[in-house]
Amino acid sequence: MTTYANDTLVGTDCLICGARNLSGASLCGQCSxxxxxVHDIAAQDRDPQIVSIIGESNVGKTVYLGxxxxxxxxxxxxxxxxxxxxxxxxxxxxxxxxxxxRSFPPKTPMEANEWYWAYYQICQRKPKPKWIDLxxxxxxxxxxxxxxxxxxxxxxxxxxxxxSAGSMLLVDAALAANGATQGxxxxxxxxxxxDSMHAAKRDxxxxxxxxxxxxxxxxxxxCFDDPRRFVRANLNRLWxxxxxxFANVEFFSCSVVGSLGYATSPQxxxxxxxxxxxxxxxxxxxxQWIVDQF
Amino acid sequence: xxxxxxxxxxxxxxxxxxxxxxxxxxxxxxxxxGQQKAxxxxxxxxxxxxxxxxxFTSIRSPMGEGYRLVAASPGxxxxxxxxxxxxxxxxxxxxxxxxxxTGLLSYRLASGRQVVACCTPAGQEHTGRGGCRVYTHxxxxxxxxxxxxYSNPILVHAALALVIERTGPCLSPxxxxxxxxxxxxxxxxxxxxxxxxxxxxxxxxxxxLTDNRMTxxxxxxxxxxxxxxxxxxLPRDVRASVDVSVGLKYAPARGMRLxxxxxxxxxxxxxxxxxxxxxxxxxxxPPEPLPVCEPWLRLLHRWWQEHRYAELVRLTSDIGAPxxxxxxxxxxxLCEDLDRARTGDSAVREALVRxxxxxxxxxxxxxxxxxxILAACEK
Numbered sequence: 001m002t003t004y005a006n007d008t009l010v011g012t013d014c015l016i017c018g019a020r021n022l023s024g025a026s027l028c029g030q031c032s033x034x035x036x037x038v039h040d041i042a043a044q045d046r047d048p049q050i051v052s053i054i055g056e057s058n059v060g061k062t063v064y065l066g067x068x069x070x071x072x073x074x075x076x077x078x079x080x081x082x083x084x085x086x087x088x089x090x091x092x093x094x095x096x097x098x099x100x101x102r103s104f105p106p107k108t109p110m111e112a113n114e115w116y117w118a119y120y121q122i123c124q125r126k127p128k129p130k131w132i133d134l135x136x137x138x139x140x141x142x143x144x145x146x147x148x149x150x151x152x153x154x155x156x157x158x159x160x161x162x163x164s165a166g167s168m169l170l171v172d173a174a175l176a177a178n179g180a181t182q183g184x185x186x187x188x189x190x191x192x193x194x195d196s197m198h199a200a201k202r203d204x205x206x207x208x209x210x211x212x213x214x215x216x217x218x219x220x221x222x223c224f225d226d227p228r229r230f231v232r233a234n235l236n237r238l239w240x241x242x243x244x245x246f247a248n249v250e251f252f253s254c255s256v257v258g259s260l261g262y263a264t265s266p267q268x269x270x271x272x273x274x275x276x277x278x279x280x281x282x283x284x285x286x287x288q289w290i291v292d293q294f
Numbered sequence: 295x296x297x298x299x300x301x302x303x304x305x306x307x308x309x310x311x312x313x314x315x316x317x318x319x320x321x322x323x324x325x326x327x328g329q330q331k332a333x334x335x336x337x338x339x340x341x342x343x344x345x346x347x348x349x350f351t352s353i354r355s356p357m358g359e360g361y362r363l364v365a366a367s368p369g370x371x372x373x374x375x376x377x378x379x380x381x382x383x384x385x386x387x388x389x390x391x392x393x394x395x396t397g398l399l400s401y402r403l404a405s406g407r408q409v410v411a412c413c414t415p416a417g418q419e420h421t422g423r424g425g426c427r428v429y430t431h432x433x434x435x436x437x438x439x440x441x442x443x444y445s446n447p448i449l450v451h452a453a454l455a456l457v458i459e460r461t462g463p464c465l466s467p468x469x470x471x472x473x474x475x476x477x478x479x480x481x482x483x484x485x486x487x488x489x490x491x492x493x494x495x496x497x498x499x500x501x502x503l504t505d506n507r508m509t510x511x512x513x514x515x516x517x518x519x520x521x522x523x524x525x526x527x528l529p530r531d532v533r534a535s536v537d538v539s540v541g542l543k544y545a546p547a548r549g550m551r552l553x554x555x556x557x558x559x560x561x562x563x564x565x566x567x568x569x570x571x572x573x574x575x576x577x578x579x580p581p582e583p584l585p586v587c588e589p590w591l592r593l594l595h596r597w598w599q600e601h602r603y604a605e606l607v608r609l610t611s612d613i614g615a616p617x618x619x620x621x622x623x624x625x626x627x628l629c630e631d632l633d634r635a636r637t638g639d640s641a642v643r644e645a646l647v648r649x650x651x652x653x654x655x656x657x658x659x660x661x662x663x664x665x666x667i668l669a670a671c672e673k
Contacts, residue, residue, distance in 0.1 A: 022570060027546065029546060029570070032545075032546050032547060056358065056359070056360075057358070057359050057360030057361075058359055058360065058421050058423075103423075103424060104422075104423045104424075105423070106385065106386065106423055106424050106425050107352075107360075107385040107386075107419055107421065107423050107424075107425065108385070109384045109385045109386050109387060110361055110382075110384035110385075111383075111384060111387065111543075111545035111547055111548075112546075112547055113544075113545055113546055113547070114386070114543075114545070140360075140384070141360055142352075142360035142361045142362060142384065145358055145360065145362065146362065146376075146379045146380075150372065150375075150376045150379075152376075153376045153379055153380055154380065182356070182358065182359075186358070268418070270417075270418055270420060270422055271422060272422035273422055
């Protein structure tokens, strides 16, 4: 059991970077992680597990995580989820309220103090009750890209990935199905970063569970039938790297938007996507798989 | 800041913006991507200061999407790029998202070079997820080149805004962004003076000289002229060491010493709470300056009231290290004596000659002032 200092006189040690912070500080002065998590964890008897949601900018990390947390809170599947602290509700609330108004939630800023963090106590009821404390930050895709391109640019990301018990790598299936290689390259960069961080020997494969989630799969329904086949065909670089270096990878497809409209006006040179209704498919399965690996 | 102030600043900088053209921010967003002028290097004006430039914004390109350094001069080092990426503003960072809003960012890089950035809204965020796109154009200067602007970020910001107005935002970046030329300052004392909240100037000089804590200042009515003069009040050595952001939400990752949020707008989701941060509201009376700063502030205040702006800028710009309150108090005493030498009777002058004939300087600039006192006494 790791202990985290929670002494208002001497300050609080950050869960992510270990930096000592002044008493009363709400965010870590070093990495901007919320210190409320440390206070909440101190009352528990379990070590928390961090699950990272990673993927490039505009892939849908915020929407996915928001719906996932909302489903867990609504006891989807065999789960019971208890959010710890109001900050854990901010993300699902933002996502659900924006989608109810037929708009996507705003872009996540690169500034780590503006990220949403969620700390949930989750109980998997079957086959036998199992409690897990999960911390899931909603990181900005641009910050991930900057860190991957130049390690230690955003130390909070490096620390988070180092501490992660599992990761969900989101890839835009719609773009991949259209032949775009950008998502494939980004995913390879991301996994290569994780690979180098674990610094495993050439013949050793990394055990950390990675769920590759094909997002926006409503654009290419065929990837629901066989995600592995879809990845092998459309994201071949990613497939090969997973096969070579990662021992614990699974592939999933997911979609949260039932139908999408596009709005523009003659005066504007951009198009706004309008989510007309939500149709959740495959949101819970990657999470279920990750939890099963713990 | 109104349009008149922009024109006045431009006049000080020796460059004349077209009278009919709107403010930089308005101009940029009204121009569609196809109409943007290429971000070619600006034509070097006579005596222009050459500096590297970079653009940090959100565009979609084959190499990725979202906020990143989309273009940079070849002179930028990899470490400098990383630091700029870490400290630049991204989505939703502007306190005011109206099309005429402008933010400023100024900091010294670990490499020693100075970054001064102009942050403006540039149309809608390109993925259509709401909010404006934050466009940040950065000038990267050596400390020697920064001296051409009296190490004053407001002067660089004004020169940079003129360049952006002329070239438009760089939303279709060329493969290589050549260094740019910024018009240097001709007559800093002619910089427009703030007419409100001047009492806060002395309070903030005291704060920046004596307190290393991060300071957040809200409620400034006219930040450009106010901050321009705050910097002129600071000794040269202190100016480049104070990292400042204006019009941007607070973010610890930016590592600013002074965060100015002009209109008391939302300071971000979580303001830091703790003993290492000072929060000031310029709409309230300023705190009393520390006694250790009083001689220096008394001098600045008197010269300000006597409209001796050029002398004031010259004095502060000549002060190198150390520039602590004790050293400044010594300099203030010499300045008071210089004034006495100019206006006093023969008895006063004789006393001053006796005091300064074998004067032993302890602080840089003291010798020069002592010589001036003796010269004034001889006259």
